[in-house]
Amino acid sequence: MATSVNNQTKIKPRKVFVISPIGAAGSPVRKHADLFLKYIVRAALPEPAYAVERADENDSPLAITAAMLSSLLEAEICVADITGRNPNVMYELAIAHAMNKHVVIMDSDPESSPFDIQDMRAVPYGLMPDEVEAAVRQLRQKAEHEPSHSTFRDMMNPVAVAFRKWTDQKRAESASSSSEQALLRIVERLEQKVERAISPRPRVSSIPAAPYVNDQQERDHLKAKANEKLKTLMSRRDLSTDGSAEFRDWVAQGTALLSGPCSNAELRAWLVDADILLGDPAGR
Numbered sequence: 001m002a003t004s005v006n007n008q009t010k011i012k013p014r015k016v017f018v019i020s021p022i023g024a025a026g027s028p029v030r031k032h033a034d035l036f037l038k039y040i041v042r043a044a045l046p047e048p049a050y051a052v053e054r055a056d057e058n059d060s061p062l063a064i065t066a067a068m069l070s071s072l073l074e075a076e077i078c079v080a081d082i083t084g085r086n087p088n089v090m091y092e093l094a095i096a097h098a099m100n101k102h103v104v105i106m107d108s109d110p111e112s113s114p115f116d117i118q119d120m121r122a123v124p125y126g127l128m129p130d131e132v133e134a135a136v137r138q139l140r141q142k143a144e145h146e147p148s149h150s151t152f153r154d155m156m157n158p159v160a161v162a163f164r165k166w167t168d169q170k171r172a173e174s175a176s177s178s179s180e181q182a183l184l185r186i187v188e189r190l191e192q193k194v195e196r197a198i199s200p201r202p203r204v205s206s207i208p209a210a211p212y213v214n215d216q217q218e219r220d221h222l223k224a225k226a227n228e229k230l231k232t233l234m235s236r237r238d239l240s241t242d243g244s245a246e247f248r249d250w251v252a253q254g255t256a257l258l259s260g261p262c263s264n265a266e267l268r269a270w271l272v273d274a275d276i277l278l279g280d281p282a283g284r
Helices: 028-044 064-074 087-098 129-144 150-156 158-198 215-235 245-259 264-277
Strands: 002-005 008-011 014-019 050-054 077-081 102-107
Touching: 014 028, 014 064, 014 087, 028 050, 028 077, 028 129, 064 087, 077 087, 077 129, 087 102, 102 129, 215 245, 215 264, 245 264
Parallel strands: 014 050, 014 077, 077 102
Antiparallel strands: 002 008
């Protein structure tokens, strides 16, 4: 990526994180790691196009593991030297794969690759002049030309593939479960409507027969019962969360009857429908 500063084009380097055995200062492992870093990685991926970093070069105040994870997150390319089958290298390689990074694996002993990564193509290298030259060329090619074919990319990054498949499966299961529940609720509501349509039942009032002095006394009693039914309807989560038009209509009608003028016959009819909706046609 290029940016313009004071009319001058400045190239933003591609960050490269080197995963390799490091070892103690002065040890054979450290000497090998330094030679690999200097003569192969930095020779293949030079500045200013690339910014190469190894974990021990990070002066972050963070803990070692946190600093390593931060560098992995920021890196565009990861070069992993699995020589020696170092457990820390394998751990960091797995994290790089899980992050779906562009990973180039290199190995100075390709004849004994671990079983779990045998299918991944590692760049063989050595520290003799002709071996260094070949390794530099192959590393540069792999860094500059990330595989575009999805099948090949998947073969090179099995962790990301497995995680993606698991995530897709869980999403499908969740979507299927939600859809099935929604469809089940719709079918149940339709069954109730069909049953009421093809099997007319007597409209039994939930209000027991009782002598009233006048219509107003009866209306007051009916409104009290309607108010109780409306509260019951609103408290039924299986009905209120269903969101059906039928439920909304009954609630709206009941609210209108309670808040405005109405006849006793209208109140009785609404109470019967409310009992049916609640699954208690006899008004018990």
